[in-house]
Amino acid sequence: MNIGQASAASGVSTKMIRYYERTGLIKSADRSAAGYRVYTKSDVHTLQFIRRARDLGFSVAQIEDLLPLWNNRERASHDVKVLAMEHxxxxxxxxxxxxxxxxxxxxxxxxxxxxxxxxxxxxxxxxxxxxxxxxxxxxxxxxxxxxx
Amino acid sequence: MNIGQASAASGVSTKMIRYYERTGLIKSADRSAAGYRVYTKSDVHTLQFIRRARDLGFSVAQIEDLLPLWNNRERASHDVKVLAMEHxxxxxxxxxxxxxxxxxxxxxxxxxxxxxxxxxxxxxxxxxxxxxxxxxxxxxxxxxxxxx
DNA sequence: GCTTGACCTTGCCACGGTGGGAAGGAGTAA
DNA sequence: TTACTCCTTCCCACCGTGGCAAGGTCAAGC
Structure with missing residues (x-):
């Protein structure tokens, strides 16, 4: 899946996907032989997560805290609630x-x-x-x- | 009156005073022989106006519309109200x-x-x-x- | 006089997010 | 081949504010 498809599927513009990658919010995408960024469904899922968090007004910095909690199965729901309520x-x-x-x-x-x-x-x-x-x-x- | 005094008297930082001048929101200040910006009480009055408008959440662009109305004795209060209500x-x-x-x-x-x-x-x-x-x-x- | 310290000048960089656009390569379909 | 879309990187803009640096000025004290 190229960046355009990932963008359409997630609702995050290609501009912003590259920006999130550059600033380290998301991991660097794999590249095709030609240097095109390649995305998986899981990546799109992450982008959707980010998109929805942005829609709820979370800053990118806050999402930076939210993402590891989302990925961490050991997380405590309390930690998430604290972040949300701070927001x-x-x-x-x-x-x-x-x-x-x-x-x-x-x-x-x-x-x-x-x-x-x-x-x-x-x-x-x-x-x-x-x-x-x-x-x-x-x-x-x-x-x-x-x-x- | 130097920029520091104007800043203290108006509540607008020196940075922002220079910025407002550079972007044309306020007219260029006169200069002393040494090149220092010189302000009058009237200038401070204008800066206070800007400061209060910013405190009420007006953007600089909106203030750009507000200032001439303020300076214009022929203004119609209706025009001001329209701007305010848009805001x-x-x-x-x-x-x-x-x-x-x-x-x-x-x-x-x-x-x-x-x-x-x-x-x-x-x-x-x-x-x-x-x-x-x-x-x-x-x-x-x-x-x-x-x-x- | 000379030094010190506060003030002024300009200039550049940063933030947070987002979009625009240019210049050039890659892929695809007719 | 041509034409078109997509991708790449790079730079620029917005808005309002702050920070820092290098240098000029001014006033007060010694």
């Missing part, structure tokens, strides 16, 4: 940050006259940093936010 | 994606024995893509997620 924590933190931003912006937008006059609480807030003089979650007042 | 939409979309991931992961983790046995619904799901054979939001089933 959930990270996701929740980001969600909380964004929720705070959304709340602030919505509040500002509500006070916006929304017409052709130049008075605008949104710009005013951005300029003066008062965050609408009310109701905005405290995390936002001190620049903690920034989701990155 | 809120984007934030909401990301939040929804992440909430879906969180829900899926939590559901999987709940079914985890959380001990030293190797059976693990989380890894099983990642390998087989059934997403816990229930309850997971449909968006997740087909790889739509992936937050970036």
């Amino acid at each position: 959930v924590e990270q996701l929740c933190a980001k969600v909380a940050e964004m929720e705070a931003m959304i709340a602030t912006l919505k509040h500002l937008a509500e006070n916006c006259t929304d017409d052709d006059r130049p008075d605008c609480p949104i710009l005013k807030d951005l300029a003066e940093g008062r965050h609408g003089e009310c109701a905005s979650p405290p995390e936002n007042r001190f620049g903690v936010a920034r989701v990155g | 809120v939409e984007q934030l909401c979309a990301k939040v929804a994606e992440m909430e879906a991931m969180i829900a899926t992961l939590k559901h999987l983790a709940e079914n985890c024995t959380d001990d030293d046995r190797p059976d693990c619904p989380i890894l099983k799901d990642l390998a087989e893509g059934r997403h816990g054979e229930c309850a997971s939001p449909p968006e997740n089933r087909f790889g739509v997620a992936r937050v970036g």
Whole structure:
């Protein structure tokens, strides 16, 4: 199986397959006489695993921890759960940050006259940093936010 | 005022001030005889504006749209509101994606024995893509997620 | 004066993931 | 043979931020 087929079967682009190989996330594929990468069903299975983990928001670094657990029959399910819950924590933190931003912006937008006059609480807030003089979650007042 | 003072006063790192200048987000600063960048209170004001907009999750590209509106006394508050609400939409979309991931992961983790046995619904799901054979939001089933 | 230390300058490199594209080889089908 | 698709490697881009290095400047203290 060439890289194109492995890509189609796994949903991981050829670009990314080569990238994962280069960075050591997956082992180097065997090569045909002509130098083409050759994949087995098992390799595709691994790629699918990676793809699904990415879809669930795991970083490549986290998947690096997940893969050996997946391959290790001696693993403790506890270890996996710890990784998963750590990831959930990270996701929740980001969600909380964004929720705070959304709340602030919505509040500002509500006070916006929304017409052709130049008075605008949104710009005013951005300029003066008062965050609408009310109701905005405290995390936002001190620049903690920034989701990155 | 040198770049260091402008940085301290605005909360934007010197690195980022130079970056914003290089990429054209802010105008090139005047220079002293020795070539040092020189800033005015007004420049600091602009940097604070940028900083607060970043804290609210606006991208640099979005701020590029916001700045002229801020500087333009003829602006219509409607235009600002549109930009802000577009941004809120984007934030909401990301939040929804992440909430879906969180829900899926939590559901999987709940079914985890959380001990030293190797059976693990989380890894099983990642390998087989059934997403816990229930309850997971449909968006997740087909790889739509992936937050970036 | 001279030294020291804090500050400034530019430049390059890195991150995480992903895509684009070029230049050239390999395979396959008509 | 030709034509087309696929493969290879290599470099470049995004975005926003930080780090480090080599060198210039400035102000304070001796």
